[in-house]
Amino acid sequence: MRSSTGIKQLAGLLVGGLLLALSTAVLSESAVTKGSKAADLGACVAPTEEMRRNHMDYLQHDRDLTVHEGIRGVKYSLAECVDCHAGKDEQQKPIPINAPGQFCAGCHEYMAVSLACFQCHRKTPEDKTTSLGDALDDKARAGHSLGLLLDAGQQPMLSPAEFAQLHALIQED
Amino acid sequence: MSKSTDQPEMNRREFLGKTIVAATAATVAPGVLLSVAKAGPEQKGVTSDVRWGLLIDTNKCADGCTSCVDACHTENGIDLQEKPEGHSDAMWEQQRVQWIRKVKLQDKLTGEQTNLPLMCQHCEHPPCVDVCPTGASFKRADGIVMVDRHICIGCRYCMMACPYKARSFIHEEVANQLVRAPRGKGCVESCTLCVHRIDDGGTTTACQDACSSEGHNAIVFGDLKDPNSDISKALKEQSSRQIRADLELNTGVRYTNV
Numbered sequence: 001m002r003s004s005t006g007i008k009q010l011a012g013l014l015v016g017g018l019l020l021a022l023s024t025a026v027l028s029e030s031a032v033t034k035g036s037k038a039a040d041l042g043a044c045v046a047p048t049e050e051m052r053r054n055h056m057d058y059l060q061h062d063r064d065l066t067v068h069e070g071i072r073g074v075k076y077s078l079a080e081c082v083d084c085h086a087g088k089d090e091q092q093k094p095i096p097i098n099a100p101g102q103f104c105a106g107c108h109e110y111m112a113v114s115l116a117c118f119q120c121h122r123k124t125p126e127d128k129t130t131s132l133g134d135a136l137d138d139k140a141r142a143g144h145s146l147g148l149l150l151d152a153g154q155q156p157m158l159s160p161a162e163f164a165q166l167h168a169l170i171q172e173d
Numbered sequence: 174m175s176k177s178t179d180q181p182e183m184n185r186r187e188f189l190g191k192t193i194v195a196a197t198a199a200t201v202a203p204g205v206l207l208s209v210a211k212a213g214p215e216q217k218g219v220t221s222d223v224r225w226g227l228l229i230d231t232n233k234c235a236d237g238c239t240s241c242v243d244a245c246h247t248e249n250g251i252d253l254q255e256k257p258e259g260h261s262d263a264m265w266e267q268q269r270v271q272w273i274r275k276v277k278l279q280d281k282l283t284g285e286q287t288n289l290p291l292m293c294q295h296c297e298h299p300p301c302v303d304v305c306p307t308g309a310s311f312k313r314a315d316g317i318v319m320v321d322r323h324i325c326i327g328c329r330y331c332m333m334a335c336p337y338k339a340r341s342f343i344h345e346e347v348a349n350q351l352v353r354a355p356r357g358k359g360c361v362e363s364c365t366l367c368v369h370r371i372d373d374g375g376t377t378t379a380c381q382d383a384c385s386s387e388g389h390n391a392i393v394f395g396d397l398k399d400p401n402s403d404i405s406k407a408l409k410e411q412s413s414r415q416i417r418a419d420l421e422l423n424t425g426v427r428y429t430n431v
Contacts, residue, residue, distance in 0.1 A: 067321045069218035070313065070372040079352045120322060120357030122350045 033087040033103045037125075041084065045075055055081075059117075078117060083125045096123035224316035225366050226295065226397040226425035227378070228404050228413060233391035234288045241290050241392065242273045244383030248367060250351035257345040270341040270356070272364040273380060278431070287431060290380065290392070293318055293339040293364035294416065295425030301331035301340065310361075316397070316425050317366050327359040336417050339363045366394070397425065 058076035065071045085103040098118040108115040246252040256265045278287040309324035332340045340363040353369040367378040381392040395404030413427040
């Protein structure tokens with residue numbers, strides 16, 4: 001009797017340890033697509049937990065600002081998500097971000113949340129050389145960078161408390 | 174004798190209004206102030222201080238030239254649309270997106286021919302906005318008439334209502350888009366006066382640029398409310414027409430020599 005409980009306890013300990021090891025391995029592995037621009041960057045436009053929880057609200061909010069108010073230099077831009085998070089295949093060609101297993105689709109499929117953005121919006125980073133006239137491009141490059149991506153080490157523009165406030169505001173609407 | 178009136182009880186309304194304003198100011202102010210403080214000069218958003226429009230000199234519009242149409246297609250990713258499998262050429266020609274059409278008019282009596290590009294006329298009183306059941310078809314404060322495709326349900330009432338046949342419907346899934354020109358199955362779209370350029374501080378449209386570089390200079394883009402803009406000066410100097418002026422839509426696109 002005694003020895004069998006001892007074995008059970010040992011087995012339980014082993015299984016528990018294994019699970020712990022597995023889960024830490026999963027936690028330490030980043031969800032960011034390997035080979036994407038984001039893989040080399042320290043931070044997104046907001047802390048990761050913030051983006052995981054609230055990215056949908058930020059984008060939903062901004063679409064009205066952009067379409068109706070003409071404000072295009074907003075902090076959260078879908079194009080910038082794609083720019084940073086789209087992966088590349090062996091030929092270094094960008095893979096659509098809504099392709100199975102890619103950054104957006106991977107999570108959305110798992111959560112069974114439909115991802116309608118890319119029925120209309122561009123799914124791969126745009127080749128900047130084909131964009132508007134040179135004058136406009138220079139203007140865009142100087143000062144008003146569309147997505148306002150943070151450099152590693154640069155402080156986020158808003159504190160977590162401010163984000164929470166902003167988020168509460170959006171939910172009220 | 175008590176005084177009867179059909180006017181609303183203004184005092185009560187004012188009181189309610191003020192309370193609501195005060196309450197929202199208290200709760201909303203931190204967030205609002207935050208976003209306002211971050212807004213740069215290009216983040217002010219659209220204002221009704223301007224009204225964008227086009228003036229097209231049909232005498233300068235050359236027969237057979239399609240540079241404005243081509244430029245529009247490149248600028249707005251319309252040339253990325255591909256013929257869906259199984260569609261006949263005739264169907265494709267009828268259904269493909271077109272924001273600008275070249276139109277040729279002929280005077281039946283004299284045989285005189287006039288060429289002109291026809292696009293969304295950006296009406297002050299747009300019929301497409303009147304009929305839209307969801308509010309997707311809307312007029313921006315600066316006079317640009319657009320479709321918010323997040324809200325569009327693809328009913329195509331606006332296409333029926335438009336006297337200029339300016340709108341197109343996306344019948345099939347679209348594989349490739351530009352960042353500045355999203356496009357997807359089931360929505361209506363039309364000329365936006367190159368709104369992405371305007372919002373980024375641009376002062377020309379793709380069609381105007383193309384027409385100028387061809388040497389025709391038939392298209393002038395500008396602010397109709399600014400008396401010193403090229404378009405306002407030109408409108409003041411020569412007689413111009415709105416197409417279907419009888420509908421009293423006060424179009425933002427005007428034509429001379431029609």
